[in-house]
Amino acid sequence: MTRWQDWANLVLGVWLILSPWLLGYSGTPAALWNAVLIGIVVGFMALLHLRGGPMWEEWLNVLLGVWLILSPWILGFSGMANATWNAVIVGLLVGALALSVTREKPKAA
DSSP: OOOHHHHHHHHHHHHHHHHHTTOTTTTHHHHHHHHHHHHHHHHHHHHHEEEEETHHHHHHHHHHHHHHHHHHHHHHHHHTTTHHHHHHHHHHHHHHHHHHHHHSSSOOO
Protein backbone atom coordinates (compact mmCIF):
# COMPACT_ATOMS: atom_id res chain seq x y z
CA MET A 1 0.00 0.00 0.00
CA THR A 2 1.34 3.41 -0.98
CA ARG A 3 1.34 5.92 1.85
CA TRP A 4 1.99 9.62 1.77
CA GLN A 5 4.64 9.10 4.47
CA ASP A 6 6.74 7.04 2.05
CA TRP A 7 6.62 9.83 -0.52
CA ALA A 8 7.59 12.34 2.17
CA ASN A 9 10.54 10.18 3.26
CA LEU A 10 11.63 9.90 -0.38
CA VAL A 11 11.67 13.71 -0.61
CA LEU A 12 13.59 13.91 2.69
CA GLY A 13 16.13 11.40 1.37
CA VAL A 14 16.70 13.51 -1.74
CA TRP A 15 16.91 16.63 0.46
CA LEU A 16 19.59 14.99 2.62
CA ILE A 17 21.65 14.13 -0.47
CA LEU A 18 21.51 17.73 -1.74
CA SER A 19 21.62 19.57 1.59
CA PRO A 20 25.41 19.75 2.08
CA TRP A 21 25.69 21.91 -1.04
CA LEU A 22 22.44 23.82 -0.55
CA LEU A 23 23.21 24.64 3.10
CA GLY A 24 26.95 25.18 2.61
CA TYR A 25 28.54 22.41 4.64
CA SER A 26 29.94 20.28 1.81
CA GLY A 27 33.47 21.19 2.99
CA THR A 28 33.01 19.20 6.21
CA PRO A 29 33.54 15.53 5.29
CA ALA A 30 31.75 13.98 8.30
CA ALA A 31 28.62 16.09 7.81
CA LEU A 32 28.74 15.70 4.01
CA TRP A 33 29.06 11.91 3.96
CA ASN A 34 26.59 11.44 6.78
CA ALA A 35 23.93 13.40 4.89
CA VAL A 36 24.63 11.79 1.52
CA LEU A 37 24.84 8.19 2.73
CA ILE A 38 21.87 8.39 5.08
CA GLY A 39 19.91 10.24 2.38
CA ILE A 40 20.57 7.42 -0.08
CA VAL A 41 19.42 4.79 2.41
CA VAL A 42 16.31 6.74 3.52
CA GLY A 43 15.35 7.32 -0.12
CA PHE A 44 16.00 3.70 -1.06
CA MET A 45 13.93 2.41 1.88
CA ALA A 46 11.07 4.74 0.89
CA LEU A 47 11.23 3.48 -2.71
CA LEU A 48 11.16 -0.12 -1.54
CA HIS A 49 8.17 0.53 0.67
CA LEU A 50 6.38 2.35 -2.14
CA ARG A 51 6.70 -0.89 -4.10
CA GLY A 52 4.99 -2.80 -1.31
CA GLY A 53 8.01 -3.71 0.78
CA PRO A 54 7.89 -5.21 4.26
CA MET A 55 7.40 -3.23 7.47
CA TRP A 56 11.03 -3.71 8.60
CA GLU A 57 11.96 -1.01 6.10
CA GLU A 58 9.96 1.49 8.13
CA TRP A 59 11.70 0.36 11.33
CA LEU A 60 15.06 0.89 9.61
CA ASN A 61 13.97 4.46 8.79
CA VAL A 62 13.08 4.95 12.47
CA LEU A 63 16.64 3.92 13.39
CA LEU A 64 18.08 6.16 10.68
CA GLY A 65 16.05 9.06 12.09
CA VAL A 66 17.52 8.43 15.55
CA TRP A 67 21.01 8.22 14.02
CA LEU A 68 20.52 11.56 12.24
CA ILE A 69 19.46 13.21 15.50
CA LEU A 70 22.55 11.94 17.35
CA SER A 71 25.08 12.06 14.50
CA PRO A 72 26.29 15.68 14.87
CA TRP A 73 27.64 14.87 18.34
CA ILE A 74 28.85 11.36 17.50
CA LEU A 75 30.62 12.47 14.30
CA GLY A 76 31.83 15.79 15.72
CA PHE A 77 30.13 18.39 13.56
CA SER A 78 27.76 19.76 16.22
CA GLY A 79 29.57 23.11 16.03
CA MET A 80 28.14 23.68 12.56
CA ALA A 81 24.64 25.01 13.18
CA ASN A 82 23.30 24.47 9.65
CA ALA A 83 24.50 20.86 9.46
CA THR A 84 23.37 20.08 13.01
CA TRP A 85 19.90 21.56 12.66
CA ASN A 86 19.44 19.87 9.30
CA ALA A 87 20.37 16.47 10.74
CA VAL A 88 18.17 16.90 13.82
CA ILE A 89 15.10 18.24 11.99
CA VAL A 90 15.29 15.72 9.15
CA GLY A 91 15.97 12.93 11.66
CA LEU A 92 12.85 13.87 13.62
CA LEU A 93 10.77 13.97 10.44
CA VAL A 94 12.09 10.70 9.00
CA GLY A 95 11.62 8.90 12.30
CA ALA A 96 8.15 10.34 12.95
CA LEU A 97 6.94 9.55 9.43
CA ALA A 98 8.19 5.97 9.61
CA LEU A 99 6.72 5.50 13.10
CA SER A 100 3.36 6.80 11.90
CA VAL A 101 3.30 4.06 9.26
CA THR A 102 4.16 1.35 11.78
CA ARG A 103 1.30 2.49 14.02
CA GLU A 104 -1.33 2.33 11.27
CA LYS A 105 -3.66 -0.62 11.46
CA PRO A 106 -4.05 -2.61 8.25
CA LYS A 107 -7.39 -1.94 6.59
CA ALA A 108 -9.72 -4.86 6.13
CA ALA A 109 -10.47 -5.79 2.55
